[in-house]
Amino acid sequence: MTPVVGIVEDNxxxxxxxxxxxxxxxxxxxxxxxxxVEDMLDYLEEHPLPDVILMxxxxxxxxxxxxxxxxxxxxxxxxxIMLTVYHDSHKxxxxxxAGASGYLLKHTSLPEIKESILKLLxxxxxxxxxxxxxxxxxxxxxxxxxxxxxxxxxxxxxxxNGLVDGLSYKMIADRYDISIDTVRAHIRNIYKKLHxxxxxxxxxxxxxxxx
Amino acid sequence: MTPVVGIVEDNxxxxxxxxxxxxxxxxxxxxxxxxxVEDMLDYLEEHPLPDVILMxxxxxxxxxxxxxxxxxxxxxxxxxIMLTVYHDSHKxxxxxxAGASGYLLKHTSLPEIKESILKLLxxxxxxxxxxxxxxxxxxxxxxxxxxxxxxxxxxxxxxxNGLVDGLSYKMIADRYDISIDTVRAHIRNIYKKLHxxxxxxxxxxxxxxxx
DNA sequence: ACTTCCGTCGCATGAATATGTGATTGAATG
DNA sequence: CATTCAATCACATATTCATGCGACGGAAGT
Numbered sequence: 001m002t003p004v005v006g007i008v009e010d011n012x013x014x015x016x017x018x019x020x021x022x023x024x025x026x027x028x029x030x031x032x033x034x035x036x037v038e039d040m041l042d043y044l045e046e047h048p049l050p051d052v053i054l055m056x057x058x059x060x061x062x063x064x065x066x067x068x069x070x071x072x073x074x075x076x077x078x079x080x081i082m083l084t085v086y087h088d089s090h091k092x093x094x095x096x097x098a099g100a101s102g103y104l105l106k107h108t109s110l111p112e113i114k115e116s117i118l119k120l121l122x123x124x125x126x127x128x129x130x131x132x133x134x135x136x137x138x139x140x141x142x143x144x145x146x147x148x149x150x151x152x153x154x155x156x157x158x159x160x161n162g163l164v165d166g167l168s169y170k171m172i173a174d175r176y177d178i179s180i181d182t183v184r185a186h187i188r189n190i191y192k193k194l195h196x197x198x199x200x201x202x203x204x205x206x207x208x209x210x211x
Numbered sequence: 212m213t214p215v216v217g218i219v220e221d222n223x224x225x226x227x228x229x230x231x232x233x234x235x236x237x238x239x240x241x242x243x244x245x246x247x248v249e250d251m252l253d254y255l256e257e258h259p260l261p262d263v264i265l266m267x268x269x270x271x272x273x274x275x276x277x278x279x280x281x282x283x284x285x286x287x288x289x290x291x292i293m294l295t296v297y298h299d300s301h302k303x304x305x306x307x308x309a310g311a312s313g314y315l316l317k318h319t320s321l322p323e324i325k326e327s328i329l330k331l332l333x334x335x336x337x338x339x340x341x342x343x344x345x346x347x348x349x350x351x352x353x354x355x356x357x358x359x360x361x362x363x364x365x366x367x368x369x370x371x372n373g374l375v376d377g378l379s380y381k382m383i384a385d386r387y388d389i390s391i392d393t394v395r396a397h398i399r400n401i402y403k404k405l406h407x408x409x410x411x412x413x414x415x416x417x418x419x420x421x422x
Numbered sequence: 423a424c425t426t427c428c429g430t431c432g433c434a435t436g437a438a439t440a441t442g443t444g445a446t447t448g449a450a451t452g
Numbered sequence: 453c454a455t456t457c458a459a460t461c462a463c464a465t466a467t468t469c470a471t472g473c474g475a476c477g478g479a480a481g482t
Contacts, residue, residue, distance in 0.1 A: 127347075129333065164415055178431090181433085185430075204414065396461075408440070409468090
């Protein structure tokens with residue numbers, strides 16, 4: 001029987017393009033391409049199940065990652081391949097943890113997407129090379145090793161910790177008993193060293209273990 | 212400069228075959244193919260370093276996995292691809308933990324090996340599909356804990372994601388095509404639900420998986 | 423002795439955020 | 453049909469942030 005593929009992708013152009021391409025391939029059919037997880041869940045209730053779903057992350061309504069959980073919960077036999085522009089570790093790992101069986105970046109060509117689907121059906125786990133690299137790096141990080149610390153000074157690390165704890169400049173100043181202007185100064189230097197320009201990015205980097 | 216590849220493989224036929232193939236490729240050279248880690252270590256002391264080493268696991272003397280550790284310890288810039296018949300999880304994970312950047316099964320064709328080397332040099336992590344599948348299965352097993360979801364609405368999740376992506380209110384408004392005042396309203400509600408009162412705290416909670 | 427770096431502090435300003443107090447629509451629920 | 457609630461929008465204001473400039477003392481190295 002020819003494998004059936006579904007698509008969840010909010011960009012209509014991309015969605016239609018992929019659907020048309022896959023559907024015209026020998027040995028594949030792609031009867032459904034919707035723009036939200038909600039629509040896909042509706043579809044699944046009333047139609048024969050697809051074997052594979054290509055899923056974006058950034059979607060109107062429910063995120064693709066949440067969508068994986070729900071779909072795998074109800075229909076554990078459906079394999080899901082993420083197809084997204086996001087390549088930050090948290091999204092990748094959350095998607096994989098949620099049950100994704102593959103993770104492709106959006107620049108992947110149509111023939112490569114087709115290849116990936118076939119690989120998946122053959123028991124493989126298609127991943128863009130960059131993604132694979134992050135995944136295996138994750139393995140290596142979780143093993144005892146001396147990490148190449150960034151070049152933040154001890155005081156700067158204090159400040160970063162304050163930010164991660166969600167403190168304001170003022171609260172950080174109080175915690176370390178220094179002036180708020182000093183906090184500002186440190187933060188300026190931290191931003192320079194990390195090439196960022198907001199608290200948010202510092203927190204993200206820190207929690208991702210990049211500091 | 213053309214990348215240089217080294218080979219550690221005890222089967223002389225396979226070793227010579229791969230070396231001859233790679234060395235005749237445009238844009239690759241393969242000046243060294245030995246049958247043990249010990250020989251490779253000797254070679255590395257006295258010659259220009261290769262960029263990539265293809266390594267078997269089952270070898271006379273030291274095992275390939277032990278070899279990875281030693282080589283990465285001395286020459287951290289050399290990337291190592293395992294090329295082996297073993298596909299059991301322990302060998303795979305031990306190899307990756309030891310520092311391997313790729314893992315191919317021996318049935319991989321010569322052109323695929325060449326492709327894999329190029330992918331690796333391009334920042335990827337070449338893996339046979341079956342291997343990739345085992346690696347990501349490992350992720351899913353290690354996450355038996357399902358977090359008690361917070362009671363954020365789908366839209367509120369969108370907003371949180373925007374914050375995590377480092378977007379400003381304005382950018383979030385643009386992304387979802389809503390007013391900045393609506394973004395403000397959602398954020399107010401999110402803060403109430405999560406008992407926080409700054410972007411920083413929301414981002415931290417989200418990245419810590421508490422949302 | 424001289425330079426370099428860390429940690430400290432100040433002032434100023436435009437941009438972004440946090441928070442209050444509203445209001446309207448529509449879908450869902452009882 | 454009444455209620456609830458998600459989602460949308462508006463206006464206002466105090467606070468916080470991001471970032472520019474500049475400064476000083478001390479420790480560590482050349």
